[in-house]
Amino acid sequence: MPFCKRVQKGITDPVYRPTSIKDIARKANVSFSTVSRALQNSPLISRRTAEKIQKIARESGYRVSAVARGLVTQRTKTIGVVVTSIADPFVSEVVDGIEECCNDHGYSVILANSNADPDRERKVVQSFYERRVDGIVVTSSRVGALYIPLLSEMRVPIVLVNNQHPGEFVHSVMIENVQGSREATNHLIQLGHRRIAYLGDRFGHQSDTERFSGYRQALDGAALPFFPELVVHGDGKSEKAIAATEALLRLPEPPTAIFCYNDMTALGVLRALHARRLRVPADISVVGFDDLFIASYTDPPLTTVRQPKRRMGFLAMESLLQLMSGQNPSQAITVAAELVVRESSGPPRKAPK
Amino acid sequence: MPFCKRVQKGITDPVYRPTSIKDIARKANVSFSTVSRALQNSPLISRRTAEKIQKIARESGYRVSAVARGLVTQRTKTIGVVVTSIADPFVSEVVDGIEECCNDHGYSVILANSNADPDRERKVVQSFYERRVDGIVVTSSRVGALYIPLLSEMRVPIVLVNNQHPGEFVHSVMIENVQGSREATNHLIQLGHRRIAYLGDRFGHQSDTERFSGYRQALDGAALPFFPELVVHGDGKSEKAIAATEALLRLPEPPTAIFCYNDMTALGVLRALHARRLRVPADISVVGFDDLFIASYTDPPLTTVRQPKRRMGFLAMESLLQLMSGQNPSQAITVAAELVVRESSGPPRKAPK
DNA sequence: CGAGGTTATGCAAACGTGTGAGAAAATCCC
DNA sequence: GGGATTTTCTCACACGTTTGCATAACCTCG
Numbered sequence: 001m002p003f004c005k006r007v008q009k010g011i012t013d014p015v016y017r018p019t020s021i022k023d024i025a026r027k028a029n030v031s032f033s034t035v036s037r038a039l040q041n042s043p044l045i046s047r048r049t050a051e052k053i054q055k056i057a058r059e060s061g062y063r064v065s066a067v068a069r070g071l072v073t074q075r076t077k078t079i080g081v082v083v084t085s086i087a088d089p090f091v092s093e094v095v096d097g098i099e100e101c102c103n104d105h106g107y108s109v110i111l112a113n114s115n116a117d118p119d120r121e122r123k124v125v126q127s128f129y130e131r132r133v134d135g136i137v138v139t140s141s142r143v144g145a146l147y148i149p150l151l152s153e154m155r156v157p158i159v160l161v162n163n164q165h166p167g168e169f170v171h172s173v174m175i176e177n178v179q180g181s182r183e184a185t186n187h188l189i190q191l192g193h194r195r196i197a198y199l200g201d202r203f204g205h206q207s208d209t210e211r212f213s214g215y216r217q218a219l220d221g222a223a224l225p226f227f228p229e230l231v232v233h234g235d236g237k238s239e240k241a242i243a244a245t246e247a248l249l250r251l252p253e254p255p256t257a258i259f260c261y262n263d264m265t266a267l268g269v270l271r272a273l274h275a276r277r278l279r280v281p282a283d284i285s286v287v288g289f290d291d292l293f294i295a296s297y298t299d300p301p302l303t304t305v306r307q308p309k310r311r312m313g314f315l316a317m318e319s320l321l322q323l324m325s326g327q328n329p330s331q332a333i334t335v336a337a338e339l340v341v342r343e344s345s346g347p348p349r350k351a352p353k
Numbered sequence: 354m355p356f357c358k359r360v361q362k363g364i365t366d367p368v369y370r371p372t373s374i375k376d377i378a379r380k381a382n383v384s385f386s387t388v389s390r391a392l393q394n395s396p397l398i399s400r401r402t403a404e405k406i407q408k409i410a411r412e413s414g415y416r417v418s419a420v421a422r423g424l425v426t427q428r429t430k431t432i433g434v435v436v437t438s439i440a441d442p443f444v445s446e447v448v449d450g451i452e453e454c455c456n457d458h459g460y461s462v463i464l465a466n467s468n469a470d471p472d473r474e475r476k477v478v479q480s481f482y483e484r485r486v487d488g489i490v491v492t493s494s495r496v497g498a499l500y501i502p503l504l505s506e507m508r509v510p511i512v513l514v515n516n517q518h519p520g521e522f523v524h525s526v527m528i529e530n531v532q533g534s535r536e537a538t539n540h541l542i543q544l545g546h547r548r549i550a551y552l553g554d555r556f557g558h559q560s561d562t563e564r565f566s567g568y569r570q571a572l573d574g575a576a577l578p579f580f581p582e583l584v585v586h587g588d589g590k591s592e593k594a595i596a597a598t599e600a601l602l603r604l605p606e607p608p609t610a611i612f613c614y615n616d617m618t619a620l621g622v623l624r625a626l627h628a629r630r631l632r633v634p635a636d637i638s639v640v641g642f643d644d645l646f647i648a649s650y651t652d653p654p655l656t657t658v659r660q661p662k663r664r665m666g667f668l669a670m671e672s673l674l675q676l677m678s679g680q681n682p683s684q685a686i687t688v689a690a691e692l693v694v695r696e697s698s699g700p701p702r703k704a705p706k
Numbered sequence: 707c708g709a710g711g712t713t714a715t716g717c718a719a720a721c722g723t724g725t726g727a728g729a730a731a732a733t734c735c736c
Numbered sequence: 737g738g739g740a741t742t743t744t745c746t747c748a749c750a751c752g753t754t755t756g757c758a759t760a761a762c763c764t765c766g
Contacts, residue, residue, distance in 0.1 A: 017721095018482075018485075020721090020723085021722065022722080030745075030746085031745070031747080032722090032723085032746095033723090033724080033725075033745080033748095034744085034745060034746075036722095036725085037724090037745090044743085044745080045745080046744060046745090049744080061506045063482050063483045064483055065424075065483065065721090065722055065723070066483045066484045066485065067423045067424050067429060067485050067721090067722080068424055068721070068722035068723040068724090069722080070751090071418075071420050071421055071424055071721090071722080071724095071750095071751045071753090072723050072724045072725085072750070072751050073723085073751085074370070074751075076420060081464075085449060086439065086448050086449050087442075087448075087449040087646075088445075089445075089646070092440050092441075092442075092445040093440045095440075096438060096440040096466065099439060099465065099466050103466070108465065108480065108484060109463065109464045109465070110464075111434075111448075111452065111462045111463075112452065112461065112462070113449065113453070126416065129416050130416045130418065130419045131419045131431075131461060132371075132418055132419065155369065238650070267650050270652075271650070274652065293440075293442070294647045294650060297620050297623075297624070297647060298650060298651075299627065299651070310440075370751095371752095374752065374753070383715075383716085384715070384716045384717075385716095385753090386715080386716065386717075386755080387714085387715060387716070389753065389754060389755085390754090393754090397713085397714070398714070398715080399713080399714060399715090402714080417752085417753075418752055418753070420752080420753090421721090421751070423721090423753090424720095424722065424723090424752080424753070424754095425721045425753050425754045425755085426721085426753085427721075
C-alpha cells in the first residue's frame with residue numbers, strides 16, 4: 001500500500017519506492033507543492049483540501065523523506081555523538097541522557113566509537129560532517145587539540161563532556177572534580193584517617209590532576225601532612241589498580257584508606273585487598289569516583305563520588321541545542337559532584353595517636 | 354577555506370555553506386559531473402584531470418554530502434538500532450559489536466531508546482523509516498508482533514537480537530538458552546547439588562521459558578527429582594530477586610544452589626545472601642546468566658553463562674548486510690552459550706545422602 | 707583526408723522536498 | 737459590475753549528488 005510501482009526510464013522491471021509527495025499529489029489531483037504545504041499544516045492551504053490530502057497520505061502510509069528535506073532545509077535534525085566505547089558504563093549513561101534530550105526535540109543520534117584512537121576519532125568526526133549533522137557531542141575526548149583545525153573547517157557546533165583539555169574549547173560540560181574529591185577526602189578525614197592514599201589515573205590527565213588537587217586541598221584544609229609515597233598512579237582500569245594497591249600495602253606504614261581516581265580503579269583495589277584477606281572497611285577504607293551502577297553491588301558497596309551522568313549528557317545536549325539555534329550558552333557548565341557514602345568507608349582500625 | 358560565500362536570491366547577506374561539487378567545478382574549470390566522477394575515481398576521467406580535481410578538493414576541504422548522495426542513490430549507508438536502553442550493560446555491548454561491523458563497512462549507526470515502551474518503539478522505527486535507513490537491528494525487543502504491520506509497510510530489512518517472539522520474524526540472532534542453562538545446571542549437579550532452585554524472569558517470556566527448560570533437562574538427564582517449590586520468578590532486576598531469594602530461604606528445606614535467569618538477578622541474590630550472613634559458595638552456590646562485565650567483580654566472582662554479546666551484535670549486523678545486498682542469510686542464527694566457572698559455585702555444605 | 711574508433715568531457719534528468727513569486731479564483735466593497 | 741482584496745493553488749527553482757546519453761577531441765588506418 002505505501003509503495004508505488006514506478007517504471008524507470010530504460011528499466012522494464014517496475015521498481016518499488018516509498019510513496020512520495022508526488023504520488024499523493026496525483027491521487028489528490030493537486031500539485032505536489034500543495035501537498036507539501038498541506039502536510040506541514042501551512043495556513044496557505046484551506047482546511048478542506050488539507051484534510052483531504054492528509055487523509056490520503058495516512059492511507060497510503062506516506063512518510064516524508066528526511067533526507068530530501070535535509071537537502072533543501074540544510075538541517076538534518078541529527079546530532080553526532082562520539083564516544084570512546086559505548087560499552088563503557090560511564091559513557092553509556094551519558095549517551096542515555098543525550099538521547100533523551102534529542103528525542104524530546106526531534107533529533108536523532110548518530111553514534112560512533114573512537115576506541116580512544118585519535119585517528120579514528122578524526123575519521124568519525126569527518127563522517128559526521130559528511131552526514132551533515134547539525135551538532136556534535138564528544139564524551140571523554142582525549143584528543144582535544146586535534147579538533148581545532150577540524151572544527152574551523154566544519155563549522156559544526158560542538159559540545160564536549162568531561163574533556164581533558166579545558167579551555168581549548170568553547171563549550172563543555174564538566175564535573176566538579178576538585179570539589180568532589182575534596183569532599184571524598186574530607187569524609188575519610190572526618191572518619192579519623194590520617195594516612196590516606198591517592199590512586200590516580202595516568203599522570204598528566206586533566207581530570208586526574210583536578211581530583212588530586214581536591215585531595216591535596218582537603219589534607220591542607222585539615223592541616224594534615226601530605227605523604228608523597230601515598231600517591232600512586234594506575235590507568236583508570238582495574239588491572240593496574242591491583243598492582244598499585246599491592247605497592248601501597250608494601251609500604252612500611254601503609255595507608256588506612258585509599259581514595260581512587262574512579263570506580264574501576266576502586267574495583268581493582270577491592271579485589272587486591274580481598275586477595276590479601278583484608279577487610280573493608282574494618283582494615284582499610286576505599287572510596288571511588290563516578291558512582292557507576294556497579295558501585296552499589298560490590299562487596300562492600302562502594303562509597304564513591306557520584307557524577308550525574310545522564311544529567312550531564314542531557315545538559316550537553318541542551319547546550320548544543322542553544323548553540324544550534326544561534327544563541328551563545330554559557331561556555332563551560334560545571335555540575336556538582338555528590339559524595340555517596342556506602343559501606344566501604346569507616347573509621348580506621350587504630351585511633352590515630 | 355572549505356566554505357564558500359554564496360549569494361542567495363533575494364537575500365543580500367552572503368550565506369556560508371559547505372563547499373560543493375560545483376564550487377570545485379568552477380575552480381577547476383570543468384563541469385560538475387566531471388568533478389563527481391573524478392572524486393569517485395571513475396575510469397572515464399583522465400588521470401591528469403582527476404588528480405587536478407582531487408587536489409583542489411583536498412585543498413578546499415571538500416566533503417561529499419551524504420544526504421545529497423543518499424537522495425539519488427536511494428541508500429543512506431545508515432542503519433537504525435533500537436534498544437530498550439543504551440545504559441543497559443548487556444545492550445551496550447551488543448551495540449558495540451554492531452557499531453564495529455558497521456564501521457568496517459562504511460555504515461553509520463542511528464541509535465534510539467525505546468525504554469521498553471511499545472508505543473515509543475513504534476515511533477522510533479517510524480523515524481528510522483523517515484530517515485530512510487538501509488536496515489534495522491532491534492535488541493531485546495518485547496513487542497515482536499507489533500512489528501509485522503510496520504514492516505510490511507516499510508520494506509526495510511530487519512534483524513532482531515534475542516527477541517522474545519522467535520518464529521514471528523524471519524531473521525534473528527539468538528543465544529542458545531537451553532544449552533546454556535543445561536550446562537549451568539549440570540555444573541551444579543556435578544558439584545553434588547540436589548536441591549537447585551531456578552530464579553526466573555517474569556513468567557512467560559521466551560528466554561525465561563527456554564532457560565527453565567534447560568534447567569529441567571539437566572535435572573531429568575541426571576534423573577534428579579524436580580521440586581516445583583524451588584522455582585520462583587523475579588523480573589530480571591536485582592530488587593525483585595532479593596525478595597525471591599528470601600522466599601526460597603524460608604522454605605522448610607532450602608536449596609543448596611540457585612540458578613538465576615540473569616546476572617542482575619544473581620546480583621540481588623548475592624546481596625540477599627550476604628545480608629543473611631550466608632557464605633557463597635560454602636553455604637549456598639549461585640550461578641547467573643549473561644556474563645556482564647560486573648560478574649567478575651562481585652564477591653565472590655560470579656559463575657555464569659556467557660553470552661558473546663559483542664559477537665552477537667556483530668553477527669546481527671553481518672546478517673543484515675547480507676539481507677541488504679539481496680541475499681537471504683540463514684534465518685535464525687543461534688550462538689552457543691559458554692559456562693564460565695568462577696567462585697560463586699562449589700560443592701554443597703553437606704554431601705547428599 | 708576522411709571514416710571509424712577511442713577517450714574525455716559536458717548536458718541534463720533525476721532523487722523528494724521546501725518555498726517565493728505569481729496566477730487564478732473567490733470574495734468583498736462601494 | 738468593476739476593481740481591490742483575500743484565498744487557494746500552481747510554477748519553477750533550489751538543495752548537492754549520481755549517471756545515462758550526447759558530443760567533442762583526438763587518434764589510427766586505409
